Amino acid sequence: MQAYLILANGMVFKGRSLGCQGTTVGEVVFATGMVGFEETLTDPSYYGQIITQTYPLIGNYGMNRQDQESDRVWAKGYIVREACTTPSNFRSEETLDTFLKDQGIIGIEGIDTRALTRVLRESGVMNGAITTEFDPEQQQECLSRLMPAIRKYAVTGAVAAVTCTEPQCFAPTAGVAQGEEPLHIALLDLGCKNNIVRCLCKRGCRVTVLPGTTTPAELAALDPDGLMLSNGPGDPAENVEIIANIRAMLDTGIPAFGICLGHQLTALAAGAKTCKMKYGHRGANQPVTDFALERTFITSQNHGYAVLGNTLPQGVGRVSHVNANDKTCEGIEYQQWNCFTVQFHPEANGGPKDTEFLFDRFLQNVRRINRVKGGR
Structure with a gap:
């Protein structure tokens, strides 16, 4: 299924759905780690944020409970260039996609995360939404519906x-x-x-x-x-x-x-x-x-x-x-x-x-x- 990332500045990135379907709004940030995606996803410090992984292949050694930093995902969404569907590690318990579905997290893959990271570096972190409920043939109407929620979003009451x-x-x-x-x-x-x-x-x-x-x-x-x-x-x-x-x-x-x-x-x-x-x-x-x-x-x-x-x-x-x-x-x-x-x-x-x-x-x-x- 197609998914879209919409930034507060009006930019739209087209990709594929990862994890759950629907719409989520949060503060879009980027993380540069080449490994540690399990720890990143379950780190409570990412509460209220949509995480962009700059490393292109995520999920290649799968997910396991022992490496989690908490018992759940606190982030609002997840963005990757490519989500591995065939993880190779003797400790792997499930794929990234399955884990996100289990946790109720909406994600997107297949977008140019390098271009997105450059936008965030130049403009600074900004609010955005990941959605599978976006019709590109009615883009203006969809943007008009989503933009108020994107622009007013703020991370509060986090602790x-x-x-x-x-x-x-x-x-x-x-x-x-x-x-x-x-x-x-x-x-x-x-x-x-x-x-x-x-x-x-x-x-x-x-x-x-x-x-x-x-x-x-x-x-x-x-x-x-x-x-x-x-x-x-x-x-x-x-x-x-x-x-x-x-x-x-x-x-x-x-x-x-x-x-x-x-x-x-x-x-x-x-x-x-x-x-x-x-x-x-x-x-x-x-x-x-x-x-x-x-x-x-x-x-x-x-x-x-x-x-x-x-x-x-x-x-x-x-x-x-x-x-x-x-x-x-x-x-x-x-x-x-x-x-x-x-x-x-x-x-x-x-x-x-x-x-x-x-x-x-x-x-x-x-x-x-x-x-x-x-x-x-």
Whole structure:
């Protein structure tokens, strides 16, 4: 069946239906990863967006549940050049098309994704719709019907939509030294990827995943050894109550580590500002310079907003990492709090693992603080 991608600027791309039929509206973005389409589709950070994969062949190693970053697809739609119908991998459980149908996701294949990406790079991300309910012989009428919904669409209430509703507990998956209690890490779920939990559990931690609305009093009652602030979707500045909660949590001196949205919300809690980027960073090939180590790492990223490093109040913290391409802020070391944050994803499963050592650094800090307090 034919399908069409319609952009807010009036451009129409003709392709073939992938996944479910119907019409979906969202913010059209592009991701440059050559692998990791399972992780991309199930990453809650893509809530409200229509994902364009720039790599031409998607689905060639199939879909499997073990590689999912959450239990469902949060994106509004999916765009690929070619969807593989005969995946070849011993772990494959189903095709991309079947998976999208199971998840109720509308997609499109067979369009020129290179041309689409160039449009988004030049004009910036924009709203759009994927539809199988479009008659090219009545194009103006169809556009008149769809354009109001496309143009007024906005990603709002994102964290509330993706966060868990009840605390969830996970046991260590790696050995803990005999006679020692595992570190207890509270993970604030702002749209958390499963691999953040895995990275902590395999380091011998007991993890409690908490709803994004958790209050400082509720966190104090849990009495964790450390706090992780997860990734997540949407405009960070929209989360006024969560920002105030994070400020109060960090004021207690708890060791903390923030990733992606967690990085942005912490910066806002410290008095800095954020901005929407023209087309964001989404892919597994973003170079990030670490000033302290004097090294540049290849990182996986997925964000459309950035912290304005020069708005960080003096004495509160310092920019510790920058993007080697566009010099945007990629990390902050805080002086007023026992906390550091990064914009990229050190836990990335479908991407480079060069910066996974940051989890070890965080846990070393947690252990140091606990020794000072006379704890574990």
